[in-house]
Amino acid sequence: xxxxxxxxKYLFRKEGQNVTLSCEQNLNHDAMxxxxxxxxxxxxxxxxxxxxxxFQKGDIAEGYSVSREKKESFPLTVTSAQKNxxxxxxxxSTQGADHPYEQYFGPGxxxxxx
Amino acid sequence: xxxxxxxQTEISVVEKEDVTLDCVYETRDTTYYLFWYKQPxxxxxxxxxRRNSFDEQxxxxxxxxxxxxxxxxxxxFTITASxxxxxxxYFCALSEVFSSGGGADGLTFGKGTHLIIQP
Numbered sequence: 001x002x003x004x005x006x007x008x009k010y011l012f013r014k015e016g017q018n019v020t021l022s023c024e025q026n027l028n029h030d031a032m033x034x035x036x037x038x039x040x041x042x043x044x045x046x047x048x049x050x051x052x053x054x055f056q057k058g059d060i061a062e063g064y065s066v067s068r069e070k071k072e073s074f075p076l077t078v079t080s081a082q083k084n085x086x087x088x089x090x091x092x093s094t095q096g097a098d099h100p101y102e103q104y105f106g107p108g109x110x111x112x113x114x
Numbered sequence: 115x116x117x118x119x120x121x122q123t124e125i126s127v128v129e130k131e132d133v134t135l136d137c138v139y140e141t142r143d144t145t146y147y148l149f150w151y152k153q154p155x156x157x158x159x160x161x162x163x164r165r166n167s168f169d170e171q172x173x174x175x176x177x178x179x180x181x182x183x184x185x186x187x188x189x190x191f192t193i194t195a196s197x198x199x200x201x202x203x204y205f206c207a208l209s210e211v212f213s214s215g216g217g218a219d220g221l222t223f224g225k226g227t228h229l230i231i232q233p
Contacts, residue, residue, distance in 0.1 A: 033220055042118075042205060042223035043159075050219075058220055088157060102149060103221060105159040 002027045004106035006091050011111045013085075021076045021109045023091035032074035033092040033103060036060060043090060049074055078111065085113045116141045118208050120224035127196055128232050135191045135227045137206030143167075145211040148182065148189045149221060153203040165189065193229075201231045 004025045013019045025032065031050045035043040045058030049068040063082025068074050074093075078085045088110050092103040117140040127133050139148065150162040163173065165182050173180045177194045193200055207221040 035220075035223075040123075040225065042120075042225040043207075043221070044223075045220040048220050056219065090157075090159065092159075102161045102164045104161060105151075108157045110157075 004091060004093055004104060006089075006106040006109050009107065009109060011109055013111070013113050015113055016080045017113075018080060019078050019085075019111065019113075021078065021089055021091075021111070023074045023076065023106060024072055025074075025091075025093045025106075026072060027093060027095070027104065028071070029093035029095050029104075030071070031094045031096065032068070033094075034058075034064070034066065034074070034076045035090045035092065037088040037090060037108075046076065046089075078113075085111060087111060116143075116146075116208050116210055116222045118206050118222055118224035120204075120206055120227050122227045123225070124228040124230065126230040126232060129198055130195050132192060132194050133196050133229065135193075135204050135206075135229065137189045137191065137224060139187050139189065139206070139208045141187075141208060141210055143210040147209045147211070149207040149209070150180065150189075150191050151205045151207065153205060153226070155202070159205070162191075196229075196231045198231050198233050201229060203228050 007022045033048040034046040037043050044060050046064050047066040049055035055066050055068050065077045088108050090108045091106045094101045094103045119138045146167045148165045151159045153159050170182050179192045181190045203226045205226045206224045209221050
């Protein structure tokens, strides 16, 4: 089945450690996105990529890094510079980078940093 | 800058009642797209509808209907004869086209409305 997978579903880390969240899609979509969701809040855009080997900062990119070496994969690294990393992280993709098509979302990764 | 406001933080109704979720948006673009997503307790967002700024025709899909009014910058969502399975958080979102250089640079979300359907 086509879709977006994120792993793991739950992730626990100690403060000061970097952690990488996985996002893979087999929908042959061009554009991919990372959002962060805090309790009672909407989703906020961290990074997005419209094409392989290129990505752009979103509204809250500080403390995060990404790579897009393959069309199918868009991993997100939460660095120790991110002041409040505990959150629910959602990855999404859309079919084209030239038009606001609907975005399809993965199941999310819930990150807890203590 | 674009903005989406969902003023209703939480709505609770009894099953079979009709319920309307409000969404008001702000944008300077003349071309934009509006979306509704459903987030059940599992957390994954489910796409419900996309509407472009040139199409103000209301849409109905089963028990769901959407009312888009450019004059009031609103894109409201109504569930008719609500069911317990409709319980979720619902998000309205906006994507500008020209300001974003094409429209694929991410969605601006409202804070969501938590809908509780009581049996």
